[in-house]
Amino acid sequence: MYKNMAVLYDELMDDIDYKEWYLYIEKLLDKFSKEPKKILEMACGTGNLSYYLAMNGYDLTCFDISSDMLSMAYNKLNQFNNIRLIEQNMIDFKINEKFDAIISICDSINYILDEEDLLSVFRNVKKHLHKDGIFIFDINSHYKLKNIIGNNTFIEDRGTIYYTWQNYFDNSENIGEFYLTFFIADEYGRYRRIDEEHLQKAYQIEEIRELLEKAGFSTVYCFDEFTFNKPGEQSERINFVALG
Ligand SMILES: C[S@@+](CC[C@H](N)C(=O)[O-])C[C@H]1O[C@@H](n2cnc3c(N)ncnc32)[C@H](O)[C@@H]1O
Structure with missing residues (x-):
């Protein structure tokens, strides 16, 4: 659980280029011909990706389970009026709206330790997505x-x-x-x-794919980190795109 470490998070992550990550997400949206207006970001942490999404005009809702991470995000994001921050759990979040895209980055999904709970996350995502919506996330590989x-x-x-x-x-x-x-x-x-x-x-790709399909996604793609290549045995981060 992210608590006191929240104040250190951005300094510890200074080797991660969130602008590049944002640009990769734009490329994925482009590749799948999606032009979302309303985006939900799950487990937004201190709002590093949210910052770029908000700056680029998306109507953005972000949530995280950690109030400490959210308060850091608030400081970064309160300059934007196209964003709202809420405290929710991925496993049972409930927002009375549907979104064009749901995104979760930087291995937040690995924090879901139980397959049944991960299935609940995916079912919940499916419920909050428009019919032709897109779900993008990544995991730390096994x-x-x-x-x-x-x-x-x-x-x-x-x-x-x-x-x-x-x-x-x-x-x-x-x-x-x-x-x-x-x-x-x-x-x-x-x-x-x-x-x-x-x-x-540590999930295997096939386990994730199976759970996504069980949750009702009809098409699942996965890529080696920040590319459109197939993941290999030594891929460290795997990006998933789920549709349908
Ligand atoms: C590695 S951090 C990534 C944060 C952010 N996505 C980023 O790119 O910097 C993982 C985040 O997942 C959040 N998290 C973990 N379990 C969660 C859950 N069940 N529901 C919502 N957020 C969760 C943590 O509080 C933390 O902010």
Whole structure:
């Protein structure tokens, strides 16, 4: 669960180019001949993609389960009047509207740990999409969660933030456990400690495809990250597009 770490999120993600990510989404919309007006972004976090979507004029609704992440998003997005932010859970969200596109990026879907819950997410998405709508999301691949993040520890000293990220991969449940500890320096050089635990489920492409079809999507495409290529065995991020 993203709590105290929310204030550090943007700094920790500074290697991710959200503008490029936004442009990739535009390319996907183009490829599938979609020109959405109303977009729902699920698990928007601190609003990094939302910022580009709002700036480019979409009528945007964003939600996240974490009020801490949403308050960071609010600071970034309250300059726009074509956006609303709400606190909801992907598993049972209810918005009395339908959308032309529903988007969720940056492995938010891996936070759904149980297949039944993931089916509820997908059914809910289907319910909130117009008939010819498009659903775009990505996952951290099974390969990445098991072999790259896996049973590894990462340590980084960024000057004012020092952190350790210890990971375990549970082979029986296919769940990556991440234990993060941050030490953040204040203006007097004193360090405050923040601990967070995150769990991500490692799904196989076929499992996701099956659940999407069960939820009523008739066509499912998947691509290796930020391309239109088929994912390979060592793809780290897999983008899905579900239609129909
Ligand atoms: C890795 S962050 C990605 C945030 C954002 N999409 C981005 O690109 O920066 C994962 C996000 O998923 C949210 N999340 C996790 N489980 C959720 C759920 N069940 N419903 C809604 N949001 C959820 C977290 O609070 C967090 O903001």
